[in-house]
Amino acid sequence: MTLWTSQDAAAATGGRVTRDFAIGGVSIDTRTIQPGDLFIALQAARDGHDFVAQALAKGAAAALVSRVPEDVAEDAALLVVPDVLVALEALGRAGRARMSGKVIAITGSVGKTSTKEMARVALAGQGKIHAAEASYNNHWGVPLTLARMPADTDFAIIEIGMNHPGEIEPLARLARPHVAMITTVAAAHLEAFGAIEGIAREKGAIFRGLIQPGTAVIPEDLAVTPLLRDCADESGAIVVGFGQQGVARPLKAETADGATHVRARILGETVDFDLGTAGTHFVMNAVGVLAALAAAGADVAAAGKALSAWQPPLGRGAVEELGGIRLIDDAYNSNPTSLSAGLATLVRLTGGRRVAILGDMLELGPEEIEMHRAMAEDAAMAEIDLVHTAGPLMKALHDALPPTRRGQHAENAADLAARVGDLVAAGDIVLVKGSKSSKVSAVVDALRRTRQSTPPGERKE
Structure with missing residues (x-):
């Protein structure tokens, strides 16, 4: 071709x-x-x-x-x-211009890549699908994805990210989506924005790229939801809310053996689907995805059935059996919201001692130490047996934990990885989570080496 x-x-x-x-x-x-x-x-x-x-x-x-x-x-x-780079942007713009299918853009502080992959899997069998590779969501990743897009694409899913103010709007205008979804707004890259409201406004800038009449799919259960709705209204978008109070909402979610069966109401239609994860944050993102696909004209019932083939990407919450332990590899990124979700997933899995191995959460701004310390009060912590930590920021959490729950602390992830044989025991359920730059993935790699496991796929950086 x-x-x-x-x-x-x-x-x-x-x-x-x-x-x-x-x-x-x-x-x-x-x-x-x-x-x-x-x-x-x-x-x-x-x-x-x-x-x-x-x-x-x-x-x-x-x-x-x-x-x-x-x-x-x-x-x-x-x-x-x-x-x-300017030429690549022009090639991406031309690729978008010649495509007559529907474009769905996804952003958010947490879950962009996994949600993009949900959309890709859910659309199976509904035409020619094109989506970004890995986390290609920046100033070169978005135009590259568009430049790679065949002209006869029926549905394109474009992931859009940011680290600093002013990054999202030009990428959204390049992608020109029919539907734009925000997964959530959380304290990620907070040092560049000063407050969560600044992050929300930057995420809301994705709606400025919508083809009119476009649809804005927003999370309903956040303190900044009114601000997101204002951003959508300013762009003339049709607003679809997802969440416990949204027009797209889960009716029930039952977890068993690491998988979840969900019944949801999606824009007036009841949809049943299964997810290969115990994480409720994935459930809510799936509800948002189905709302976005429905807004783009896809068959939402067929999309729900197709979702059963989705698995969390490696490093973003995938669960694997690993030489006598059960490992949740969530070592790609971390902030207070995603860490809380990871801990909640850990406590939903039953059968052994629950162990969390945590690296620093980065780019949180001047309150970063207090944010780490506050994780000791997370609702899930009471059901976790042992918490090992790595990094100078995680020392605040280590010190705040009660002695019965306080595991080992190391100045960096490499030092903790060197002690991996002392961190877990047979039968444990283990969560490894931290910001990518904390390099806590070294602990995952050490666990796989010492337990003679082959990773279930190539790590997505």
Whole structure:
């Protein structure tokens, strides 16, 4: 399948083509590039121009560059532009413009990637589906996802993230969604915003990119829900609320053996579905996803049935049997809201001692130490048997715990991982959670090594 011809790509970017080509994919990484791809020579931690020759040697059909690298053959197929990132954005914009299907955009402080994957799985059998890889949700990930989108896509799911003010609106305007969903608003990247209200306004900026009349799917049960509703109203969106009080809401959720059966009311229709997780936060996100899909014109009953094939992505709450213990690998990210949800999932699983291994929650601003200390009062803590901690911020939680619940503390995750044999015992149910930069995933890796387990898939960074 031809995704872009050289003529189409040149017209989209305003670039100069050195010779004709046709591409079947778009790549920014020579490690995963496929024959026939267009290699994008982005300037990031390293200059992509240094890898153009390697990409072409691996079968890339052409490369998008701002200069011709010295080690590239004179007859190489190149698309030469003034600025590679600007050209990638233009290619993404053109990819979006030629697609006549429905676009669903998803953002939120917690659960963007897992919710995006829920939407992808739920839409199985309802046409040609296109979704972002992994967590491709930033200033290059969104245009890359759009540039990779086939013109005959029926449903596209675009994940949009942010670290600082002003990031979401331009990405939303690039994606031009018909439906935009916010999973939740929580204290993530709080140091860049000063208050939770600032985060809510930034998340609400996603609605400014909606094609009118667009639909805003918002969580109903938050203190900042009125602010999100204001953002949606300002954008002229149709508002659909999900939550205990929403027009999309769970009627019942029954958990057994790590799975959950849910009955929900979705925009007037009763839908039954199953999720392969005990986490109630996943239940609520699934309700929001079904509302978003219904707003986009999908068959919501069929989507509910298809959801049974969904599993949490590795590192985001997946549960596995691991050499005599049960492991919840939630080591990709953490903030007070997602940690509380992780602890609640831990206490729902029965059969052994409950052990939490926690790394620092980062980017929480000036109240970060108190936020860590306050987790000792979380409702689930009373049912957790032992809490091990790593990092200078988690020391506040360690000190706040009663001695009977206080496990080992280490200055960093690597030190804790070195003691992994002393942290858990056969029969334990173990949650490992922390912000990505806390590197608490080292504990997960050590558990797998010492218990001779092969991870159930490649870790998504």
